[in-house]
Structures are given as structure tokens and as C-alpha cells.
Amino acid sequence: MAQIFRVEKTKNFTVMSNHHFKNKNLTLKAKGLLSLMLSLPDDWN
Template identity: 65%
Template sequence: MPVFRVPKRNNYTVMSNVHLLDPNLSLKAKGLLSYMLSNPDDWDYSIRGLASQNRDGPDSVRTGLKELEAHHYLKREKVRDAQGHIIDYDYQIFEQPFS
């Protein structure tokens, strides 16, 4: 079966194949991580931000993020205000699992 590729002159992403070849990740998690790696570092990686740019809703994005956390491709830390309420999450995204 032929694969039709396009020249990589602009609008493409270079990333490691580690997560794509990881048999422990679902296709949803692989696609979500690939999408996250294709965006700039200052992009809105919140559940709402990810869901707004894709067909999957917030619940689907949340389960994908939890899977990436479980397999050490993502770290999320809660950001709290002075009263201790969660106001945001700080995301650390890894091309290969951290140890």
C-alpha cells in the first residue's frame, strides 16, 4: 500500500517516535501528545484549551491527559490562589517518559 507524503518545507512538526511506538499508550493518548508537542510552549494546554481546538470534549481530553500522566509523559501541578483555591494547572510535557 503506498503512502503519499508531502514535502516538509513549512507547517510540520519534528518529534520523537518514542510515544508513537509505546504499546502502553492508546491511540487517543498518542494523538493528544503529538498535538500538544506540535504547539508552542506558551500555548493554552488546559483541558478547555485543548477541547476548544478539537472534536473531543473536555471529558475525553481529561482521560487522555490522565493516561499521559500515568505513563509519565505529562506532569500537572495545581496553581492555587491566596485562599488555596485551584486557579490553574502548570503543565510539563515530555517527548519521552520521565523517570
């Protein structure tokens, strides 16, 4: 059986809910844009 290595991430990653990925009313393009927007820092502007 293959070993699983878990790495603790402390920077350059995003944690978000799966809710919008499972929403069938959103297109793949909309899901990608929303994911990008949620990954930006609060002061990105």
C-alpha cells in the same frame, strides 16, 4: 521508477521522536493527544 521530490519545510510542521508512537502502553487516543500537545507552540496558553 517514480521520482521522489523532497521539499524543505520551514513552517507549519512538527518534528518529534517516534518513541511515544512505538509505546504499546499508550492508546491511539493518548498518542494523538500527546502529538497534538507537542505540536503546540511554547506560549500556546
